[in-house]
Amino acid sequence: MTEAVKRVYAFGKDANGNNVTEGNTEMKWVLGGKGANLAEMANIGLPVPPGFTITCQTCMEYANAGNVWPEGALDTIAEYRADLEERMGKKLGDAEDPLLVSVRSGAPFSMPGMMDTVLNLGLNDESINGLIKQTENPRFAWDSYRRFIQMFSNVVMGLDGDLFENAIVAMKNDRGVSSDTDLTAEDLTQLVYEFKAIFAENVDGDAYPTLVVDGEVAFPQDPMVQLQLAIEAVFGSWNNPRAVLYRQKEKIADDLGTAVNVQSMVFGNKGETSATGVAFTRNPANGEREFYGDYLVNAQGEDVVAGIRNTSPIAELKEVEGLEEAGAQLEEIFGVLENHFRDMCDIEFTIEQGKLWMLQTRAGKRTAAAALRIAIEMEKEGLISKEEAIMRVAPDQLDQLLHPQFDKSATYDVVARGLNASPGAAVGEAVFSAADAVAAAEAGRKCVLVRWETNPDDLAGMIAAEGILTSHGGKTSHAAVIARGMGAPCVCGVEALKIDAAKKEAAIAGTDLVIREGDMISIDGTTGIVVLGAVELVMPELTGDLDTILEWADEVRTLGVRANADNPEDAQLSRDFGAAGIGLCRTEHMFLGDRKQIIQTFILNDDELIREKAVSDLFEAQVGDFYGMFKAMDGLPVIVRLLDPPLHEFLESPRELAVEIAKMEATGASADAIAEKRDLLEKIDGFAEQNPMLGMRGCRLGIVYPILPEMQVRAIATACAQLQKEGLSPKPEIMIPLVSVVDELAKLRGVAEAVIADVSAEEGVELDIPVGTMIELPRAAITANEIATQADFFSFGTNDLTQTTFGFSRDDVEGEFVPQYLNEHLLPYNPFATIDAGVAKLVEMGVALGHEGNPDIVCGVCGEHGGDPESIHTFNRIGLDYVSCSPYRVPVARLAAAQAAIKQA
Ligand code: ADP
Ligand code: MG
Ligand code: MG
Numbered sequence: 083m084t085e086a087v088k089r090v091y092a093f094g095k096d097a098n099g100n101n102v103t104e105g106n107t108e109m110k111w112v113l114g115g116k117g118a119n120l121a122e123m124a125n126i127g128l129p130v131p132p133g134f135t136i137t138c139q140t141c142m143e144y145a146n147a148g149n150v151w152p153e154g155a156l157d158t159i160a161e162y163r164a165d166l167e168e169r170m171g172k173k174l175g176d177a178e179d180p181l182l183v184s185v186r187s188g189a190p191f192s193m194p195g196m197m198d199t200v201l202n203l204g205l206n207d208e209s210i211n212g213l214i215k216q217t218e219n220p221r222f223a224w225d226s227y228r229r230f231i232q233m234f235s236n237v238v239m240g241l242d243g244d245l246f247e248n249a250i251v252a253m254k255n256d257r258g259v260s261s262d263t264d265l266t267a268e269d270l271t272q273l274v275y276e277f278k279a280i281f282a283e284n285v286d287g288d289a290y291p292t293l294v295v296d297g298e299v300a301f302p303q304d305p306m307v308q309l310q311l312a313i314e315a316v317f318g319s320w321n322n323p324r325a326v327l328y329r330q331k332e333k334i335a336d337d338l339g340t341a342v343n344v345q346s347m348v349f350g351n352k353g354e355t356s357a358t359g360v361a362f363t364r365n366p367a368n369g370e371r372e373f374y375g376d377y378l379v380n381a382q383g384e385d386v387v388a389g390i391r392n393t394s395p396i397a398e399l400k401e402v403e404g405l406e407e408a409g410a411q412l413e414e415i416f417g418v419l420e421n422h423f424r425d426m427c428d429i430e431f432t433i434e435q436g437k438l439w440m441l442q443t444r445a446g447k448r449t450a451a452a453a454l455r456i457a458i459e460m461e462k463e464g465l466i467s468k469e470e471a472i473m474r475v476a477p478d479q480l481d482q483l484l485h486p487q488f489d490k491s492a493t494y495d496v497v498a499r500g501l502n503a504s505p506g507a508a509v510g511e512a513v514f515s516a517a518d519a520v521a522a523a524e525a526g527r528k529c530v531l532v533r534w535e536t537n538p539d540d541l542a543g544m545i546a547a548e549g550i551l552t553s554h555g556g557k558t559s560h561a562a563v564i565a566r567g568m569g570a571p572c573v574c575g576v577e578a579l580k581i582d583a584a585k586k587e588a589a590i591a592g593t594d595l596v597i598r599e600g601d602m603i604s605i606d607g608t609t610g611i612v613v614l615g616a617v618e619l620v621m622p623e624l625t626g627d628l629d630t631i632l633e634w635a636d637e638v639r640t641l642g643v644r645a646n647a648d649n650p651e652d653a654q655l656s657r658d659f660g661a662a663g664i665g666l667c668r669t670e671h672m673f674l675g676d677r678k679q680i681i682q683t684f685i686l687n688d689d690e691l692i693r694e695k696a697v698s699d700l701f702e703a704q705v706g707d708f709y710g711m712f713k714a715m716d717g718l719p720v721i722v723r724l725l726d727p728p729l730h731e732f733l734e735s736p737r738e739l740a741v742e743i744a745k746m747e748a749t750g751a752s753a754d755a756i757a758e759k760r761d762l763l764e765k766i767d768g769f770a771e772q773n774p775m776l777g778m779r780g781c782r783l784g785i786v787y788p789i790l791p792e793m794q795v796r797a798i799a800t801a802c803a804q805l806q807k808e809g810l811s812p813k814p815e816i817m818i819p820l821v822s823v824v825d826e827l828a829k830l831r832g833v834a835e836a837v838i839a840d841v842s843a844e845e846g847v848e849l850d851i852p853v854g855t856m857i858e859l860p861r862a863a864i865t866a867n868e869i870a871t872q873a874d875f876f877s878f879g880t881n882d883l884t885q886t887t888f889g890f891s892r893d894d895v896e897g898e899f900v901p902q903y904l905n906e907h908l909l910p911y912n913p914f915a916t917i918d919a920g921v922a923k924l925v926e927m928g929v930a931l932g933h934e935g936n937p938d939i940v941c942g943v944c945g946e947h948g949g950d951p952e953s954i955h956t957f958n959r960i961g962l963d964y965v966s967c968s969p970y971r972v973p974v975a976r977l978a979a980a981q982a983a984i985k986q987a
Pocket of ligand 3: 819858879882
């Protein structure tokens with residue numbers, strides 16, 4: 083951070099028209115975004131009303147000292163105030179020709195709604211006369227004074243705005259007029275009198291001793307008192323709860339502070355040749371290069387945004403008498419700003435009696451589509467380089483382009499809100515069980531699966547549904563993770579939803595609304611909202627711009643991008659999105675539906691023959707699975723992970739089984755049937771574990787039941803051999819999960835190699851199938867040099883690695899303590915969403931040690947973090963070969979990888 087050498091910096095011109103600006107656009111850490119760019123505009127010769135900026139650092143010193151001014155600061159401000167008066171040839175509070183100023187906040191990052199601006203500061207019972215003399219417009223002057231008292235009371239003193247609005251309404255009623263503009267100068271004079279009385283009544287004199295005159299609170303007449311209180315209020319707003327919350331959400335540091343800009347007023351409300359407006363140098367919705375913005379004649383400040391009166395498009399400015407010159411100048415300034423800032427700019431301006439003044443500029447916010455178009459066109463115009471164009475698009479924004487959305491012109495009522503867990507919108511009839519979702523899909527009806535929380539049993543239903551809605555769980559809950567993986571919209575943790583799955587309905591707390599099975603509902607996983615009824619959906623138009631930027635990104639990135647996919651459709655989708663292979667194919671997803679019965683038979687039967695039959699059935703099915711996958715990814719690597727989850731996940735829930743037995747007993751079922759169920763329950767209970775995540779799973783399964791990896795490897799090798807015979811180039815790789823010691827891997831590698839050799843001989847084709855492992859336990863990362871001797875590749879499973887490094891359960895992490903940790907800054911962010919620095923260290927160690935054990939080892943990441951732009955920067959720095967993420971994140975990851983390469987070059 084730049085060191086603040088001064089407390090206050092001047093901007094604008096002096097009395098002789100010389101530029102005396104002390105800051106520039108680089109100084110946003112000192113002057114805030116608004117102050118830095120006001121300085122920059124003055125420096126490049128644009129008309130900026132003169133003023134000065136009090137630094138962000140002063141704000142922090144003031145705040146850290148418990149709202150006490152640092153020594154000398156007030157004196158410095160007084161000097162700059164005096165200097166401004168000299169430059170303007172006017173004095174604050176003067177009875178002949180008063181200077182009026184605005185007091186504007188401006189942090190290093192834009193924080194909308196944190197603090198309102200105070201306009202017309204410096205007015206008092208004397209300077210009002212000066213303003214009347216200068217403008218010969220008493221109505222304007224009194225209106226300015228009443229606006230100032232109103233803003234000052236509301237923004238600086240925190241009084242309820244209604245106190246003043248009510249007084250205005252009462253006045254209008256009394257005068258029998260409907261609009262503010264119908265109030266006369268005399269009415270406004272009367273209002274000023276009333277406003278001052280409201281102020282005196284409602285301000286606490288003990289809290290503001292400087293406002294007490296003769297033992298009574300009074301509206302401050304001394305402009306210096308007005309100014310100091312206004313500046314203190316801006317400083318104080320940095321730590322108001324709204325601002326603190328906003329920073330937390332936007333990951334903005336708490337120690338930046340806000341600057342305060344004190345700027346001489348210009349007036350857009352001085353008649354028909356005055357106006358105020360906002361503009362963008364290009365269309366922020368679609369990126370088109372056009373004159374874009376709105377203005378209002380005879381208006382001040384936020385009137386344009388407030389929507390009180392109908393605005394006019396700025397393209398018309400040039401045709402309005404008295405404004406045409408300013409309009410032409412503004413159009414020219416668009417070009418000047420774009421050339422200078424080399425970006426699309428957002429502008430605030432005011433025209434005072436035909437003269438244009440620039441009040442603000444910054445890089446304009448834009449939609450994803452506009453961001454792409456602007457970046458590409460600016461590169462073509464020679465304004466920016468390809469690399470800069472790549473940096474101009476926020477990877478997360480691409481999500482907007484990759485999913486269906488609510489039609490913007492649709493109207494609908496939001497009935498409940500939850501977490502925006504997986505982007506995109508979905509519409510369908512509500513169903514309350516996975517089976518009902520499957521049935522609806524099979525009947526060709528679109529549905530949204532509504533569950534308390536989902537579990538692996540729901541997977542088939544989740545796949546069948548258009549979207550998923552849960553009343554429980556956070557952004558890394560089962561529903562959220564799976565939905566993101568599938569690219570399905572998901573809203574989770576909708577607490578207002580009181581689901582009765584048995585009745586197949588959900589009441590919405592706080593309303594008398596009930597969602598029943600078959601009712602049409604709409605969810606938007608981008609914003610986290612739930613709507614009763616069907617909202618019109620649109621598939622955002624995909625122009626060639628996305629492709630262009632991604633091609634440019636591919637030219638500069640060194641980090642590979644693969645996808646996590648476990649069926650041919652997703653594999654194809656990943657390929658279309660530019661994935662260079664499959665980094666993780668989870669085979670457990672292949673054991674759903676009727677396959678579940680087969681694996682249950684295998685698990686629960688002691689009879690060798692029955693077990694073998696089950697395994698051979700699974701084998702047949704798996705050959706087909708792999709054949710489809712490898713074919714879709716022909717020529718590209720497909721890493722197949724051998725069976726990973728605890729076996730009991732394939733079994734019925736013991737609790738449900740116990741309920742079933744109780745029911746059977748109550749209804750007098752046959753003793754044999756009951757005994758059979760009891761037997762089953764006992765067996766299933768035998769698989770129960772205290773900590774299944776730390777139990778019989780991963781490679782441990784393959785070591786206890788070698789027949790499973792044998793079967794899976796045989797299926798992989800067989801599918802590979804078939805495709806090779808058909809003239810294709812399948813590239814499967816075998817991945818062994820959850821290894822902690824090298825001998826586990828050595829043993830299973832031996833099993834795999836023997837099977838591959840077998841199949842090769844049987845089929846008469848040469849098979850080259852690499853074998854590698856997941857690094858997802860700390861011990862594996864720490865002993866990666868040993869493990870690498872047995873591995874052709876490593877894939878860092880950062881979900882489990884985070885879980886086992888922290889000892890946090892990823893299924894419960896959003897529940898109790900992690901939110902508090904985040905609030906108290908014990909953790910900077912959720913480590914399951916963005917890779918934690920400690921976990922990243924293990925990855926880095928694993929990569930380095932892995933290369934010691936095997937110099938040719940290929941290293942990738944296949945956890946959720948693989949699709950997170952911030953984590954991608956970390957992985958790029960560590961020097962991984964690729965990241966693997968869900969198909970829909972592939973474009974995001976390609977862009978983020980390019981940005982990381984550019985930043986770290
Ligand atoms: P925000 O950060 O909320 O945009 P600003 O500080 O930009 O707040 O002030 C809001 C509006 O007040 C500006 O867009 C402009 O119309 C008006 N304003 C602020 N300062 C001045 C000034 N010196 N002269 C005239 N209008 C001003
Ligand atoms: Mg503004
Ligand atoms: Mg794992």
